[in-house]
Amino acid sequence: xxxxxxxxxxxxxxxxxxxxxxxxxxxxxxxxxxxxxxxxxxxxxxxxxxxxxxxxxxxxxxxxxxxxxxxxxxxxxxxxxxxxxxxxxxxxxxxxxxxxxxxxxxxxxxxxxxxxxxxxxxxxxxxxxxxxxxxxxxxxxxxxxxxxxxxxxxxxxxxxxxxxxx
Numbered sequence: 001x002x003x004x005x006x007x008x009x010x011x012x013x014x015x016x017x018x019x020x021x022x023x024x025x026x027x028x029x030x031x032x033x034x035x036x037x038x039x040x041x042x043x044x045x046x047x048x049x050x051x052x053x054x055x056x057x058x059x060x061x062x063x064x065x066x067x068x069x070x071x072x073x074x075x076x077x078x079x080x081x082x083x084x085x086x087x088x089x090x091x092x093x094x095x096x097x098x099x100x101x102x103x104x105x106x107x108x109x110x111x112x113x114x115x116x117x118x119x120x121x122x123x124x125x126x127x128x129x130x131x132x133x134x135x136x137x138x139x140x141x142x143x144x145x146x147x148x149x150x151x152x153x154x155x156x157x158x159x160x161x162x163x164x165x166x
Contacts, residue, residue: 007107011067014114015060018121022056025125033128037135043127056121063114070106074099088164101160109153116146 026049033052034043047055073081078090081102089098123139 007067007104007111010111011063011107011114014111014118015063017118018063018114019056019060021118021125022053022121025129026053029125029128030133034133034135035124037127041127041135041137043133043135059117063110063117066113067107067110070103070110073103073106083161085161085164089161098161105153105157105160112146112149112153116142119146 029049029052031049032046033049034045035047035052035055036043036045038044078086078095081090083089083098083102088094119142120139123135123142127133127135
């Protein structure tokens with residue numbers, strides 16, 4: 001039996017991992033929360049508790065809009081979609097499968113971005129709870145892992161939509 005994780009479940013878990021720790025740790029965070037860090041890891045921009053929370057909630061809402069908007073892809077006019085060999089992949093016999101795949105791909109893309117946002121949030125919280133406030137090196141390695149995963153998703157897209165054999 002093959003076990004598959006639903007993109008909906010994965011997305012909800014990633015969103016909880018993004019917003020949950022921010023809400024939990026908010027009372028323990030300093031009055032001025034470091035929200036941006038320079039190349040050496042030193043903070044160079046700050047937010048109030050309200051600004052930090054508003055930013056986190058807006059980011060979570062944006063990610064939710066991306067995830068939920070993937071379903072609208074099934075109804076978008078073909079002219080609005082940018083895909084190589086569009087005439088072939090959106091021909092009458094392939095259109096439903098192509099739209100379904102693109103919607104699911106976009107949902108998993110939103111999961112990947114939300115998971116990365118959760119990792120960045122964890123690093124940001126760790127940095128702000130430390131003394132002195134300093135971003136660690138982990139965020140660099142997590143960014144590299146995110147980019148590798150993104151490359152994998154792009155390759156998955158190319159593999160699914162190769163040039164048609166005529």
